[in-house]
Amino acid sequence: MKVAVALSGGVDSFVSALLLKQEGYEVTGIFMRISEDEKLLEGSRFAASLLNIRLHIVDLREPFRKLVIEPFVKSYLEGKTPNPCVVCNEFMKFSLLKEEAKKIGAALFATGHYVRKVPWNGKWVLLKGKDLKRDQSYFLWRISQKDLEEALFPLGDKTKEEVKELASSYGLIREESREVCFIKGDYRTFIESFPFERKEGPIVDLEGKVLGWHKGVHLFTIGQRHGLGLKKERPFYVLKIEDNKVIVGPKEALFKKRLRAKEAKWILEEPPSTEFFCHGKIRYRHEGAPCKVLIQEEEIYCEFLEPQMAITPGQALVLYEGDRLLGGGWIEEVID
Known part of the structure; x- marks a missing residue:
């Protein structure tokens, strides 16, 4: 049976493809191009060459910008702290990329998530990965039964150390990937590269007293302590962001x-x-x-x-x- 593996070039997707090959599947790689970074594409090609499998390159830069990046930026500008990985899994990997996999004849779609898929009363459910430190079920809560029916998660019973060791034995050594894959460096700098109307506003305490002024709510997240720009005798934490106000207070109020x-x-x-x-x-x-x-x-x-x-x-x-x-x-x- 033919399975397409979302092949990023990292150790997780590499070992996923390797394990499926060893199980006898007809494996092909599929690379989701979401940025101009040629190193990512080169890494995926190198992984495919080590595996001796075909690699299909799918240019999804434009939908990724519209479906993931723009909502990410908008959310920060509204004073929220988004999770783009959940959005990417729902709208990109398990939607657009999976559809491309079907076009090349793949009946199944595999990823390198640390999560286990098991049958449950005629349906499918997800269990946390064996390696609880690496478990990624948190990012998959929005995928559908149809997605699960067609999905394989080869790393569900593996630990990260086992995966790294196996990848290394086949000649693939990689650094850990970034927390937000499309951002190099600080997310604030990334957001400020987009055109938007900068709105300054007050930083206030729980009584409403103005302690200072901010240059945009996108610069803050709940629980933040540093970078508030306040002269203070005791530490303040960001408690709430609303109506362009940043409300701060003691840690216990968090x-x-x-x-x-x-x-x-x-x-x-x-x-x-x-x-x-x-x-x-x-x-x-x-x-x-x-x-x-x-x-x-x-x-x-x-x-x-x-x-x-x-x-x-x-x-x-x-x-x-x-x-x-x-x-x-x-x-x-x-x-x-």
Whole structure:
């Protein structure tokens, strides 16, 4: 059976393709070109040559700009902190790139995500990867049953060290990829390369007292301590961004229990019930914590049993039952 592997040139996608070849699949590489960086394309070509497989290059620079980069910039300008990887997986990899894979005759589509796919009552679900430090299920909460049906995740039972060692034994050694693949350096510099109306505004404390002035809310994120430009005797943290105001206060004020998330989506297409207990993650590196969830149409009202630090609008709330990914939503509001 023919499978197309999203081949970035990194060790994860390389080893994914290698393992599938060893299992007897007819493997072809497919490269998603999203930038002008020729080194990325060269890296993918080198990986394909080591694997002795064909590489199909798909130019998706324009849709990537419209679907991922522009919403990313817009979100920061609105005072939110976006997660572009979730958006990329939904609209780019498991949509446009997968469609291109079908055009070249691939029945299955594989990626290098550290996540496990298992059958569940006639459907498919995702479990966290064996390597919990590298688990990437957080980024896949918006993919559909159809996506899962056609997907392979060869690294689900591997650790990162095993993958790096295997890649090295075949002659591929790579540095860790950037957290945001399309940004070199500081995200603020990247955002300021786009044309937008700069709006200065006040930095205020919890009582509304003006402590200073900012040059744009895109320069801040919830929980930020440094770079506030304030003369202070004690540390201030960014607590909230609203109406072009940056609200700051003590660290303890960052801890909140409740939030509202929008655009809920569920791996099994429906939530477990309208009200249930589970574990919630509020960012990729968040360990997750017990919470109670109430579902109202496409909104999720979530209350953690213990306060969580720096719940951030724009990030994803992702829900789990043990290792099983249930679904999630985009954090819209922190409720006091």
